[in-house]
Amino acid sequence: MKRVSVFLSVLLAVAMLAACAQPTPQVIEKVVTKEVVHQVEVTPTPGPETGPRTITFFTTEADPPQLEILSKIIDEYHKSHPKVFIDVVTGTPATRGNRIATLLASGADAGIFEIEPAFSQDWAEAGYLLPLNDVFQKIGGKAEYVPGSYFEYNNTVYALPYATSVYGLWYRKDLFAKAGLKPPTNYDEVLADAKALTDPAHGIYGISIPGSTNASVDFFSTFLWQQCLDYFSPQGDVTFDKPEVLEAIEKWVALTKYAPPGFENYSWSDQITAFITGKAAMSIYAGRLGVRMMDQAPQLQDKIDIVRLPWQTRPDSPYVTFGSWSRIAISAKTKYPNTAKDFLQFFLSGDRLARYDATVIGHMVPPTKSVAKLLENWDSEYARNHSDWLAFFNQNAAYTNHPANNMGSVVGCKFVKRDYGPPWGSAIFSKGGVIDLMFQQIYVGGKDPEVAWKDAVKQIKQIRQEWLAAHPNWKPPQY
Template sequence: MKKKWNHLRKVSLSIAAVVGLSTVLAACSGGTKESATDTKDSSTGKQAQTIRLVAANHPWTEAIKPLLPEFEKETGIKVKVDSYFEDQLSQKTSVEFAANAKSIDVVMFRPLQDGKQFEKNGYFSSLNEYVSKEKGSTDDFVPSALGSVKKGDNLYGFPVVTESTVLYYRKDILDKAGLQPPTTLDELKEQAKQLSDPDNGLYGFVARGKRSPAVTQFSSFLYSHGADFMKDGKATLNTPEAMEAFAYYGGMLKNYGPPGTLNMSWPEAMAVFTQGKAVFYTDASALYTNATDPSKSSVADKVGFAPFPAGPGGNHVAAPPAWAIGIGANSEQKDAAWEFVKWATSKDIVLALQKTGITGALTSVWDSPEGTEKFPKDLTEAIVTNNKYGIPYDRPAIVNVGAARDAIGDVINAAIEGKDVEAAAKKANQTFQEILDKE
């Protein structure tokens, strides 16, 4: 084991330069297809077993590739990796799965964007039988991350990349004002109001305001107000708690945010913060290098991180996996595929990947000094705290999530514009309920 770990340590150092976490872990770019052919095992002369991993062009994929020879050496199973743009991946896997193709052994997927549809269509093989034979194989996963790849008692994937909503803030501005990072939403509002100075180009708060992209980050505000998108199949966007959350989020951006918020997804909101024009910013933890990299951020040495503040409903924050891996339902090599899934999500491998900046899904790795040395200390503490209160979804956990996000985004936009939140929430709730009824 010591020899193996030394090998992984060397590999993790070499892949750190390749991974490149300058972009959000939850987003992908580029499109490559990597092929491999079966070869004979040099020790036995027999044809080696090969499985196919269909994955996203993503830092996790790039980080796992240099480790594959170790897996092949341990198991005798070779891995062929085909990687694609994020949208290409969804299209490619959908077409192959729908055709009942046997060619996908392991698939990388977005639990909250594609996972529900794939699970509903029967594209995944259940992992329950494998997990039941290996007691404790799921015990180390962050609960909210594991919860996103389950339907009832059926486990159909293992999370590999996680994120949660954290509070980014300007340490220098808070220090000068004699303030500590806010721990409640009330404190966040008070400090944003106190520190906002728009006449001098400084705004108290910035976050996503664009219709659909805003939903995932608004979700934590919704949960912390004691509300949710739905309950028992019924839309709940018009409950008093939900409307209070919409009003709070919209009010923060309307009163203390920069101009143009309605057009801001994460790149635009992050740019406001990294240009030194905002005191507070809430968004995904996976984006942190954009704020701390001096080549991208004018305030890189002034950025602090804190857990998502508690609201009237307590401590609740969206902490889902951005990516997971599962086994194709029609794979003829399910046992070999399971060996890869088990290996890729083992503590040794997750630790090696996390040492390069990949935000994994194992509690023990987040609790270890080795697993967190890549990250700012206060960011690690924020993530670990968030994991304790994590909700396994940052958007409605349904199949037709795109239409649902649009409906919810309409209410967010209405609140930012100072329009009638109650009327917008009632209208959106009706639209959302129609979506749920169709499912």
């Protein structure tokens, strides 16, 4: 009996374990041909939308101030629609895709939810998403939205944005002035400035760059794009094997000579910390750096500024930065599609969205012109002191891009937003993916950049080949 009970407890323990088991100023019209195994019925089956209705709202924006404002907005809606109840469900970006995919694939009513950018097209094709053209038009349509901010597929809008983050180069004005330097305007100047400002004796380094397995790809990609290069062509052919890519990698690695010790294990958050604690003269990040500086190192607020990422090495370099629009969609299977759309319109328009985006002002850059204007004149210390930063983020929101969501985003030195990521991209662009690992091998493993790059190219080709073998009916998108 003891044997049995011990064995059962073991079995229970192991069983528990097993259970664990974008945007551009120019939007291109596209026709995409892609393998679809079977279509899910698109037509929603609306229930009576008059009685008490409960709709779930899934979000990963789970900071207390964000949830507080969201609750207030929901309360306001509830006052004018007393029979409508919105249940907020929170999650993390890491598991968002799998959680929502499970709900959608099972045919459950997923309600209103943040969409997983890399899955957008698959979900639209599978009929999981409710068309939102009417909501889009009521909010203001193309005239109101930043180009490429909303998700449109086959002339149907399926997801509407609420914010993006926009990367730029933050720099210490005081340190630059003391060294007689001006803000850098191209790569050579960044490199020279980083070298000039590095002073290990005083614990100051030129540039804070994150090199851990959850960060490199986001930052390096901006550099790659600005060299007129990309990982894939719009049709999905590997372009990362061009010799110029190696040159780009070497130039990027050269910058890290002037990064603080331990940068190879920095996440995006660690590199912000290095900057606001005075350990680095430059840092690449979005508006959150400014928010954290105001909160944790307000003495720096007159000493720092932000400029566009100055990676240009040639006159025709396109301006592209990093960022991904956070978008909201509605399940096609929702019981109350009209109510859900009505709430979404309420939430994404007027001062509601402004209040929501103001919770991390400067980092949550709004997608509509009217809300952007509202935030530039927002009644907060940050907006009063740094409306120029807010204007900077608004002006550059159209140039944000993400390698996993936009295949072949730079063609012929032009940045094009298509909202179609390489379907095999997860293992390449995710945390610990091929690109992050390539840099880790250089930073930590001491591998020669050329060898690391060749290995990465080999792996990328293999991953793509394996995916194509498993999806023989896939055809490259035609634009």
